[in-house]
């Protein structure tokens with residue numbers, strides 16, 4: 324018998340960015356790293372994760388590459404051509420496109436297409452770590468470096484104005500997992516889409532405190548050209 328109250332797990336991958344900081348010839352999610360497009364690594368991690376029901380990928384309406392990267396016959400994946408001007412818009416448009424297909428209590432894991440090092444083990448760690456916490460949670464790494472607050476110096480170069488205590492600081496990764504209803508409400512309440520850079524920020528603004536689950540350096544976001552080599556190094560390694 325189907326239990327309608329049992330939450331299911333879905334993945335939603337925003338993949339509608341242009342990769343300005345990567346300055347490549349096209350969007351960075353389609354760059355080949357470790358033998359396949361970056362986006363495909365991320366999608367395959369969710370396809371291999373036993374608890375994940377289905378994966379949705381949000382691309383720009385005029386994307387001309389996605390059909391080659393994710394052929395329509397690929398099991399467990401649906402492409403939504405509803406990408407927006409910001410990451411937040413892309414996620415929110417994707418959630419809205421799924422109205423009626425997801426239940427309020429279903430779990431949605433939002434994951435950057437530009438994080439190819441995700442593994443099924445990390446997905447399982449997030450799901451187990453968050454459990455049924457109504458505030459949801461995210462993969463993140465405790466900050467290990469000494470943190471400096473930069474300021475413009477007399478000659479225009481950056482100077483260190485202060486040392487910021489690293490105690491309690493975490494560096495946010497994805498996936499970030501919340502119930503469908505909470506995430507929809509949180510992102511729908513944000514007045515300025517440019518003011519937030521991750522999903523957890525919107526949930527925090529509603530007064531929730533999402534759980535921080537320790538991720539892994541291999542799950543880095545490929546942002547700058549130098550990140551490609553680091554991502555490839557991790558992709559060549561056995562997963563731990």
Ligand SMILES: Nc1ccn([C@@H]2O[C@H](COP(=O)(O)OP(=O)(O)OP(=O)(O)O)[C@@H](O)[C@H]2O)c(=O)n1
Pocket residue numbers: 336337338339340341342343344345351352381406407408409410411413414434435436437544545546
């Ligand atoms: N309008 C946007 C902007 C970003 N993203 C996605 O959000 C993720 C993380 O964003 P980021 O690293 O900032 O990617 P880009 O926006 O592509 O890069 P940049 O900021 O350098 O332009 C990526 O998977 C990217 O495709 C998106 O779906 N829609």
Ligand SMILES: C[C@](O)(CO)[C@H](O)COP(=O)(O)O
Pocket residue numbers: 435494495496497520521522544546
């Ligand atoms: C969501 C994110 O990957 C968490 O680290 C990140 O915030 C994406 O955007 P950014 O502008 O590159 O920080």
